[in-house]
Amino acid sequence: MSVHVINNQIQFTQQSIYQANINLQDLLDQQSRIENALQKLRVLQDELKQNNRLVVKPEFTKMTWHGHLATRFEHYRQTSLSDQYCHLYQQQLGQVIVQLKTKLLSLGLNINETRAAINRDRLRLHRLRTEKRRELAKVNERN
16 A cells, blocks of 8 residues: 555544544533433422422411311312422423433443544554555655
């Protein structure tokens, strides 16, 4: 193979490594942001879980709130409101956390694939440089 062709392949491989490194950095940044968001959501979920009892507070005294509407509101607060609050931190927030964990797994795979591609390209670059040195040595021997 001619030195000119090898130089073109070296240039192409270097560009490929450069682009893969940019892609890798983007993936690592995404991973970091998602890990931070996931940590914050877990803290929030724990806080919501711990404050579940506060949903039915404050208690109204008989002097403050009484009658049929008070009974209906109390029933709503004890059942629907509490259920909706639990649904928020258990189901909705839980689903978001699962989605983020899934995204992290996917990113991890992409990161590993990108690192493997970079390593393959570096190996190819090393081989091309070795081949270039051999070709240049042949040219020097002829001259």
